[in-house]
Amino acid sequence: MDDTPFAIDRKDLIEGLGKGLRVIEAFDDDHPRLTPSEAAQRAGLTRTAARRYLLSLCHFGYAATDGKLFWLMPRVLRLGQSYLGAARLPRLVQPFIQRASLASGETVNMSVLDGHEIVYVARSNSPRMVSIGFHAGARVPAHVVTPGYVILATWADEAIDRWVAEHEFTSYGAAAMREGARFREAVLAARAQDYWVTEQLLDPGLRGIAVPLRDRRGECMGALSMTMPIQPLSRAQMVARLLPLLQETAQALRPLL
Numbered sequence: 239m240d241d242t243p244f245a246i247d248r249k250d251l252i253e254g255l256g257k258g259l260r261v262i263e264a265f266d267d268d269h270p271r272l273t274p275s276e277a278a279q280r281a282g283l284t285r286t287a288a289r290r291y292l293l294s295l296c297h298f299g300y301a302a303t304d305g306k307l308f309w310l311m312p313r314v315l316r317l318g319q320s321y322l323g324a325a326r327l328p329r330l331v332q333p334f335i336q337r338a339s340l341a342s343g344e345t346v347n348m349s350v351l352d353g354h355e356i357v358y359v360a361r362s363n364s365p366r367m368v369s370i371g372f373h374a375g376a377r378v379p380a381h382v383v384t385p386g387y388v389i390l391a392t393w394a395d396e397a398i399d400r401w402v403a404e405h406e407f408t409s410y411g412a413a414a415m416r417e418g419a420r421f422r423e424a425v426l427a428a429r430a431q432d433y434w435v436t437e438q439l440l441d442p443g444l445r446g447i448a449v450p451l452r453d454r455r456g457e458c459m460g461a462l463s464m465t466m467p468i469q470p471l472s473r474a475q476m477v478a479r480l481l482p483l484l485q486e487t488a489q490a491l492r493p494l495l
Contacts, residue, residue: 257281257283257287257291258291258294258295260281260282260283261277261281261283261288261291261292261295262295262300262310262314262317263281264276264277264280264281265309265310270309270310271307271308271309272292272307272308272309273306273307273308274288274289274292274308275288277289277291277292277308292308295308295310296308298313299311299313300313300314301314315375318375319375325359327348327350327359327360327459327460327495328348328359328360328374330491330494330495331348331359331360331451331462331491332360332362334487334490334491335347335348335360335361335362335462335487336362337487338362338462338483338484338487339362339363339364341483342464342479342480342483343364344364344464344466344480345361345362345363345364345464345465346361346362346462346463346464346484346487347360347361347362347372347385347462347463347464347465348360348361348451348460348461348462348463349372349383349385349389349460349461349463350389350459350460350461351380351385351386351389351390351460352377354379354380354401354404354405354406355377355378355379355380356377356378356379356380356383356385356386356389356461357375357376357377358372358373358374358375358376358377359374359375359460360374361373361374378440379405379406379408380405381405381407381421381439382439382440383436383439383440383446383463384434384435384436384439384446384447384448384461384463384465385448385460385461385463387424387425387428387434387436387448388428388432388433388434388448388449388450388461389450389458389460389461390425390428391425391426391428391429391432391434391450392429392450392452392457392458398422398425398426399422402418402421402422403418405418405421407421432449432450433447433448433449433481433484433485434447434448435447435473435476435477437468437473438468443467443468443469444465444466444467444468445465445466445467445468445473445476446463446464446465446466447463447464447476447477447480447481447484448461448462448463448464448484449461449462449463449481449484449485449488450488451488451491451492451495452488452492452495453492453495454492454493454494454495459495462484462487462488463484464480464484
């Protein structure tokens, strides 16, 4: 891959840039509007520093304010879009998942794990009128979507334990995992199968299937997945029809990664 990490001398870092990015990341679904004090608490900064970063974001068009509350503006989307447009992995994967989508009639996604969230970075829509699943750029907690299980399944046991201990198992659908121990058991089961199927974790009536996407050295680069209605196919029928296609697609990509 062309994004192999290397050691960076700390004296070359611009700490202010990192702090500004933390302020942007302080906003989420539960906190769409923040006061400087709230942003400071969530970003680990002083109120004065957080206010200056927020005002700077407003000046450059990344945020707006009414004088009390601050919120992000659409310009922030350029940051994520830059990755989707420039990164090698999504561009490389796209024609492969497009062929898989045409062959199966289902939407196919490629996603990666970013900390404790799954980020969808490539998508090929189903030929159906209504397409199911997440758009490219969407983020969702890893424990409520199938790719989270197969990506974590490629990790060492100790790394899984640390991740589970730090993760917030927020409840979503009725079937969503709420206990770290149960989630860890499922991840180990996904490792044994080298694929995983989930049902109704996030949305009722939907089922997901995913396989790990490995590079030529065997390292996991992400996951390929499909989401579809539970009906009319049974779980076994869905696995028999779609798992070989996902596995073939992952295998075809492996020499190129």
